[in-house]
Amino acid sequence: MDKSRSGKIRIIAAGVVCVMAAVLCAFYGYAVYCGLIQLNNPSQKRYPVRGVDVSHYQGTIDWPVLAAQDLDFAYIKATEGSSHTDEKFAENWEAAKDTGLRIGAYHFFSFDSPGESQLKHFTETVPAFRQMLPPVVDFEFYGDKKVNPPERETVCAQLDVMLQGLEAHYGVKPVIYATEDTMHLYLEGRYEEYPLWIRNVMKKPDTGNWNWVFWQYTNRKKLNGYEGDETYIDMNVFGGDRDAWEFWSRNYEMGWNYRPGWGSFRPDPQYSGDGRYLAVQDVVTDESTGLQSVRVTIQDGESGERIFAFITDRARDFWGICWEPGTDRIWTQSADTGLRCYECTEQEWRYNPEAERPAAVISKYDSYDGNG
Numbered sequence: 247m248d249k250s251r252s253g254k255i256r257i258i259a260a261g262v263v264c265v266m267a268a269v270l271c272a273f274y275g276y277a278v279y280c281g282l283i284q285l286n287n288p289s290q291k292r293y294p295v296r297g298v299d300v301s302h303y304q305g306t307i308d309w310p311v312l313a314a315q316d317l318d319f320a321y322i323k324a325t326e327g328s329s330h331t332d333e334k335f336a337e338n339w340e341a342a343k344d345t346g347l348r349i350g351a352y353h354f355f356s357f358d359s360p361g362e363s364q365l366k367h368f369t370e371t372v373p374a375f376r377q378m379l380p381p382v383v384d385f386e387f388y389g390d391k392k393v394n395p396p397e398r399e400t401v402c403a404q405l406d407v408m409l410q411g412l413e414a415h416y417g418v419k420p421v422i423y424a425t426e427d428t429m430h431l432y433l434e435g436r437y438e439e440y441p442l443w444i445r446n447v448m449k450k451p452d453t454g455n456w457n458w459v460f461w462q463y464t465n466r467k468k469l470n471g472y473e474g475d476e477t478y479i480d481m482n483v484f485g486g487d488r489d490a491w492e493f494w495s496r497n498y499e500m501g502w503n504y505r506p507g508w509g510s511f512r513p514d515p516q517y518s519g520d521g522r523y524l525a526v527q528d529v530v531t532d533e534s535t536g537l538q539s540v541r542v543t544i545q546d547g548e549s550g551e552r553i554f555a556f557i558t559d560r561a562r563d564f565w566g567i568c569w570e571p572g573t574d575r576i577w578t579q580s581a582d583t584g585l586r587c588y589e590c591t592e593q594e595w596r597y598n599p600e601a602e603r604p605a606a607v608i609s610k611y612d613s614y615d616g617n618g
Contacts, residue, residue, distance in 0.1 A: 285448055286463035288483050292521065295484035295491040297321070298469070299352065299462070302334040305474025309338075312471035313345035318484070318491065320347050321382055324372050327356035328363035331371055343375070348495055350379030352423065353408075357388075357396050361407030369415045379495065381412050382421045382443060385428055398432055405432070409440065421459065426451060443482070455571035457519050459485050459494070489514050513540075513566045518574070521547045525569070525576060529561045540564045542576065542588070544595060556595050559583050575601065 297319035300307060312320075320342055323332040335351070342349045351372045356364060372381065385405065387395070412420040423443040424433055433442075434456070443460035444451040451461055460482050467481040484491050493514060515526045524545045531538050538561040544553045558564065559580040567578050574590035575598075587601035 286446075286450070288450075288461070288463055293461075293483035293485070294488055295319070295486070297347075297460075297482050297484070298467075299323070299480045299482065300334075300338065300472070302332050303474050303476035304472040304479060305334070305476075306472070307334075307338060307341070308471040309341045309345050309347075310471075312469060313342075313347050315469050315471070317347060319349065319379060319495075321350050321352050321379070321482075323384075324351040324353060325364075325368045326354035328359040328367050331367075335371065339372075348377065348379050350382060350421075352382035352384050354384045355386075355405065355408065357391055357401055359404075361404035362411070364404075365408050365411035365415075368412070374416055380418045380421050380441070381416055382423050383408055383412070384423045385433070386423070386425050386445070387428060392427065395431060401432055402436060405437075409437075423460075423462075426453075429453065429456075455519075457485065457571055461485065486517070487515070490516075513564070516567065516569060517547055518569045519571045523547050523553070523569075523574070524550070525567060527567065530557070540578075542567060542578075542595070554593065554595055556588060556597075558586070558588070 295318045297317055298312070299321040301323035322335060322338045322342060324335045324339075325331050339349070339351065351368075353364065353368045368381070383405070409420055409422070419440055421441040421443050422433065422437060423445065425445045429442070429444065434454070438456050441459040442453060442456055443462065444453055444458040445462040447462070447464050447466070451458060462480055462482045465480045466478045468477065469479050472479065484494075486494065513527050515524055517524050524547050526543045526545060528541055528543070529538050530541045540558045540561050541555055542558055543555040545551060546553060558567075558578045565579040567576050569576055570587075574595075576588045576595065578586045578588065580586070585603060587598045587603075588595045589598040589601060
C-alpha cells in the first residue's frame with residue numbers, strides 16, 4: 247500500500263473517531279439536559295428524606311399525586327424582593343397542607359431592595375401554622391450579579407435585617423438557601439449559626455465546616471402531578487436519616503433552633519460531618535455500683551462495623567453529643583460535668599481536657615434540656 251493512501255485512511259479513521267466522540271458528547275449533554283442522566287444520585291440509604299421546591303413555573307400542581315412519589319417535604323415560593331408574590335403561592339400553600347408533606351415557604355432575596363421591606367412583604371404573605379417548616383431565604387445571584395457582585399457589607403446589612411426579622415416573627419431561625427459562590431463570597435464566617443440549604447447540581451457540595459441541612463442535588467427531575475411551563479422540578483435531600491428528620495422538623499415546630507450534626511446535643515445516632523463515622527449512644531450499668539452511664543459506640547458510617555466505644559457521663563444528667571465540624575472530635579454535654587471533648591487519636595477516642603471549646607457554636611445551645 248502506498249504511503250499517500252495509508253495516510254488518507256488514517257485521516258479518515260481519525261475523523262470518524264472525532265465525529266463519534268462528538269456525537270457521544272452531544273448525546274450525553276442532551277441526556278443530562280433532559281434529565282435522562284442524573285449527575286448526582288445521592289444514596290437512598292444515606293439520605294432517605296427527600297423533597298421538592300416549587301413555584302409558578304410548575305403551573306397547577308396536583309398535590310396528592312406529587313406527594314405520593316416518595317416525598318417528605320416541599321418548599322413553596324412565596325415572595326421575591328419587596329413586592330412580587332408568586333402567582334401560585336396561595337393556591338399551593340393551602341393545597342399542600344392537605345397532604346402528608348411537611349411544607350415551608352421561601353423568599354427570593356433581592357440585592358436591590360431593602361431588607362426591611364422584603365421582610366414585611368414575606369411576613370404579610372406567609373401565615374404561620376404549627377407544623378410548617380422554617381422559612382427560607384433564597385440567596386443566589388440573578389441578572390448580572392455574578393459578574394458584578396454587590397459589596398459584601400452592604401448586602402449583609404440588608405440580609406441581617408431579613409434573617410433577624412424572620413426569626414423574631416416566626417420564632418425559629420430561618421434557613422439560608424445558597425449556591426457555593428454566594429456562600430463563599432457573602433456567608434462564610436458570618437452566618438454559620440443558620441441552617442444551610444446548598445445547591446450543587448454537578449457534585450456533592452463542599453461547604454467546609456458548615457454542615458448543610460438540605461442539598462438541592464438536581465434541577466432536572468421529572469415527576470408526575472404538575473403541568474406548568476417548566477418540565478422539570480428541583481429535588482433535594484435532608485442531611486440526615488429519618489430519625490434526625492423527625493427530630494429536626496419537630497424541634498422547629500416547637501420553636502427550638504436545632505441543626506443536625508452540630509450545635510445541639512441529642513441522644514440519637516449521629517453521623518460525623520463527612521459521613522465516615524456514626525456515633526450510637528446507649529446506657530450501661532456498672533455491676534459493682536449500680537450506676538448507669540452513657541456509652542458511645544463509634545461505627546463505620548457505611549458498613550456499620552464497630553470501631554471503638556467509650557464511656558462518658560452518668561446517664562441521668564446526660565443531654566447528648568455532637569460532632570465538631572471538620573474534625574474527629576465528639577463533644578458531650580451533661581448537667582453533671584458540663585461540656586467535654588473526646589478526640590480520636592490512633593483510632594481511639596479519648597477524653598481531651600485541653601480541647602478548646604468552639605465558642606461560636608456550642609454556647610448557643612447550652613440551654614437545650616433534651617426533654618422534647
